[in-house]
Amino acid sequence: GEDVEQSLFLSVREGDSSVINCTYTDSSSTYLYWYKQEPGAGLQLLTYIFSNMDMKQDQRLTVLLNKKDKHLSLRIADTQTGDSAIYFCAEDSGYSTLTFGKGTMLLVSP
């Protein structure tokens, strides 16, 4: 079966870089995603990476994909207090459905 695992909590200081890690098990996933969830809100797609890519950069966000180890990471440069949220890694499971990890709570302190 498919399972996505993430570390549960990360605390950083404003201005530092944050790195959130994820491992997945379904090697047939075509796309891998990072979503952000703020308190009381739905999920916001931050970025995604196609499975044949190693890296994708989008402004302050960098996604690294290691297919051999089934490891995905999200780096947020110059982390701001507004980045405090829960971050979910997700893989596509066919038919446009997603399998999510349990989420990593990122706390950014001033």
Add this chain to the structure above:
Amino acid sequence: ETGVTQSPTHLIKTRGQQVTLRCSSQSGHNTVSWYQQALGQGPQFIFQYYREEENGRGNFPPRFSGLQFPNYSSELNVNALELDDSALYLCASSLYTSVMDEQFFGPGTRLTVL
């Protein structure tokens, strides 16, 4: 262009009751997926509807059922509610194509079962 909306925002029910949750998809989208997010967990896929037909189902019992209407809005029905059904229910709409389909999520309905 309006985003995905869900109603109601919050709902309290008692064990054994039935509940209907509603979702209006984003304009131009033909696919709706429903997810259950228990407290402290990631969302879990319940099922998906494409052009009014169920197009995939997760590991949820038959008392979870749904509908999609001609305007692509959708309902999630849960019968015989159990305490463990307490969760945030998220609806996501997308335009089903052969390439990556970005799913746009609504704000969710918080269901509490007492």
